[in-house]
Amino acid sequence: MGSTGGRRERLRVETTAEIQQVALKLMAAGGPDAITLRAIAREMGMTANAIYGYFATRDDLVTTLINEVYTALADAVDAAWAKAPAARPAHRIQTWARAFRGWALANPEGFRLIYGDPVPGYQAPEGGAAPDAAHRVCTGIAALADAAWPHAEHLYAHSDFQWSDFDSGLLDKVRPAFPTLPPAGVALALRIWGHLHGLVSLEIYGHLRTQTISPDKLFQEELAQLVRSLGLESEA
Amino acid sequence: MGSTGGRRERLRVETTAEIQQVALKLMAAGGPDAITLRAIAREMGMTANAIYGYFATRDDLVTTLINEVYTALADAVDAAWAKAPAARPAHRIQTWARAFRGWALANPEGFRLIYGDPVPGYQAPEGGAAPDAAHRVCTGIAALADAAWPHAEHLYAHSDFQWSDFDSGLLDKVRPAFPTLPPAGVALALRIWGHLHGLVSLEIYGHLRTQTISPDKLFQEELAQLVRSLGLESEA
DNA sequence: GGAGGAGACTATACGGCGTGAAGTTTTTAT
DNA sequence: ATAAAAACTTCACGCCGTATAGTCTCCTCC
Known part of the structure; x- marks a missing residue:
């Protein structure tokens, strides 16, 4: 398989969701300009660049x-x-x-x-x-x-x-x-x-x-x- | 003298006015977030830090x-x-x-x-x-x-x-x-x-x-x- | 089961930002 | 003339987005 239900894609979906969720949390806490890739990554224990695997750019995420x-x-x-x-x-x-x-x-x-x-x-x-x-x-x-x-x-x-x-x-x-x-x-x-x-x-x-x-x-x-x-x- | 009419203060007032004017121009051109000290300074042929002599902080300017x-x-x-x-x-x-x-x-x-x-x-x-x-x-x-x-x-x-x-x-x-x-x-x-x-x-x-x-x-x-x-x- | 490739992630780097500290130059006042 | 004050620059730090290249892990296929 690999089309649906794969562990890989599940993780991918989960990570994507977490990024958005963390971004929303940051926004709620510090306003729209608190949405920074680096802050999101920090919160998730990742590197900012890792987010680029999920969103092409910060504007895409927004x-x-x-x-x-x-x-x-x-x-x-x-x-x-x-x-x-x-x-x-x-x-x-x-x-x-x-x-x-x-x-x-x-x-x-x-x-x-x-x-x-x-x-x-x-x-x-x-x-x-x-x-x-x-x-x-x-x-x-x-x-x-x-x-x-x-x-x-x-x-x-x-x-x-x-x-x-x-x-x-x-x-x-x-x-x-x-x-x-x-x-x-x-x-x-x-x-x-x-x-x-x-x-x-x-x-x-x-x-x-x-x-x-x-x-x-x-x-x-x-x-x-x-x-x-x-x-x-x-x-x- | 030195209290009023001095060349010094005149220049100071003029420079202050120019900073604001340039900032407004930048804002008109590129929106509120185009107001950056560095851009203003660039436009005026100065260093960004020079603006600190006129406004304590960027928020003060805004x-x-x-x-x-x-x-x-x-x-x-x-x-x-x-x-x-x-x-x-x-x-x-x-x-x-x-x-x-x-x-x-x-x-x-x-x-x-x-x-x-x-x-x-x-x-x-x-x-x-x-x-x-x-x-x-x-x-x-x-x-x-x-x-x-x-x-x-x-x-x-x-x-x-x-x-x-x-x-x-x-x-x-x-x-x-x-x-x-x-x-x-x-x-x-x-x-x-x-x-x-x-x-x-x-x-x-x-x-x-x-x-x-x-x-x-x-x-x-x-x-x-x-x-x-x-x-x-x-x-x- | 081992090789190869795809995908996820990191490291490094660049330019831009606000701003602080320290140093330099210019102007003013004595 | 000299000292103080003001204007301005240089350098530095930590933040940001993002591009490039490299690494590691896991899945797939033979």
């Missing part, structure tokens, strides 16, 4: 980490979405939003890794890091908009958004899943997304912490306002 | 830069605010917001420096970097809320925000300027701020660019919606 973390985020919000009953759109949106914020608060370094300036010299590869997870989060946001659209449609009565106003990147892959969502519905999606991301981002980066000691209360209030501004009744 | 950049941002939004007539609150808010976004788009690296993960290992000093500029921006946001409050008050009819819900940091210094603004008005301020910052942040960090090709149109629309949600009539 890309993989982003993928990993991004997937965890997508899992979290997807699970929340799936758990909440579709019959209560307001509650569903609030659940999604709370899951998003909750994950971010629990994994602030991960949030930075995904949405902020990542590791020092890191440049996201052309194809785009974590395209799957990004797609899933994007789909989730579109689902929020789709759920809210019937109630919020009137807000966009006078807008003139066209499909050509939006890029074909992630959207064209997400659109088919929501055939009833018009261009203005995408604007609504970006509105919701901008709002949530903005609040969470301010909180994570500490630009809110200096101003309020109950970001929790503020977030809940803001979420209620958002839902209300979508023409829905806020639910706990 | 702190100064943040101050500088933050001040420029505060100047930009303050000017916009002052220019717009107070009699038209909607227009004033939109002008402020557009100035904020405009500055951010013109100085994306500066925006990251202020609001994102800054230079790799940088840790903001205890006293807080750029406290003056932060105070001014905070005041600007409070002014937005103050202008909108009479129209938006009804939105917070059932909220129970207390002053104790907010930190005493920047707020206590800003509050006296707006004696009529109640606790819920601060929540309104943070709402506006979160909204604007969120949109601009998404745009600057490219998490919007992959989804829309007309962030401009989206921003205007969103701004109009925000103003409308405050009970005001959107103005061009």
Whole structure:
């Protein structure tokens, strides 16, 4: 054999996993710039160069980490979405939003890794890091908009958004899943997304912490306002 | 003499200014992590260690830069605010917001420096970097809320925000300027701020660019919606 | 079961980084 | 003119990513 189940490959997989795990631990402890090949190797009792057998370059490792973390985020919000009953759109949106914020608060370094300036010299590869997870989060946001659209449609009565106003990147892959969502519905999606991301981002980066000691209360209030501004009744 | 006007001090001031200027140029060209003492020195035909005569450490330099950049941002939004007539609150808010976004788009690296993960290992000093500029921006946001409050008050009819819900940091210094603004008005301020910052942040960090090709149109629309949600009539 | 090869890892080295200590040159003040 | 002070350089250390070459171990095939 040698194709599957070989001791060699098992070890390889395990070592690969350990590298990522140690990297995540270092990031959690010291921020994104604590991810250094040498520190990882030190932690594992190896030489830094040994890691090159598993990842072509440090950026490759970071890309993989982003993928990993991004997937965890997508899992979290997807699970929340799936758990909440579709019959209560307001509650569903609030659940999604709370899951998003909750994950971010629990994994602030991960949030930075995904949405902020990542590791020092890191440049996201052309194809785009974590395209799957990004797609899933994007789909989730579109689902929020789709759920809210019937109630919020009137807000966009006078807008003139066209499909050509939006890029074909992630959207064209997400659109088919929501055939009833018009261009203005995408604007609504970006509105919701901008709002949530903005609040969470301010909180994570500490630009809110200096101003309020109950970001929790503020977030809940803001979420209620958002839902209300979508023409829905806020639910706990 | 030797106290003022000396050739020595003039040179010192000039060199200090040149260091900052070169650092900003490097940042604009290669992002925040392009700010290295050695690169600056190289650009100036000096040794890296010479910079230690002007800034105690690299973080000191970065702190100064943040101050500088933050001040420029505060100047930009303050000017916009002052220019717009107070009699038209909607227009004033939109002008402020557009100035904020405009500055951010013109100085994306500066925006990251202020609001994102800054230079790799940088840790903001205890006293807080750029406290003056932060105070001014905070005041600007409070002014937005103050202008909108009479129209938006009804939105917070059932909220129970207390002053104790907010930190005493920047707020206590800003509050006296707006004696009529109640606790819920601060929540309104943070709402506006979160909204604007969120949109601009998404745009600057490219998490919007992959989804829309007309962030401009989206921003205007969103701004109009925000103003409308405050009970005001959107103005061009 | 022994030889050969593949794969995992180390050793060494290079250039870049921030920064400390010590030395040198230039300017200023007396 | 001389001494002090300021500006600046040199050298050094330990960190980083990474390229190259070498070593050791284990699997495979005859």
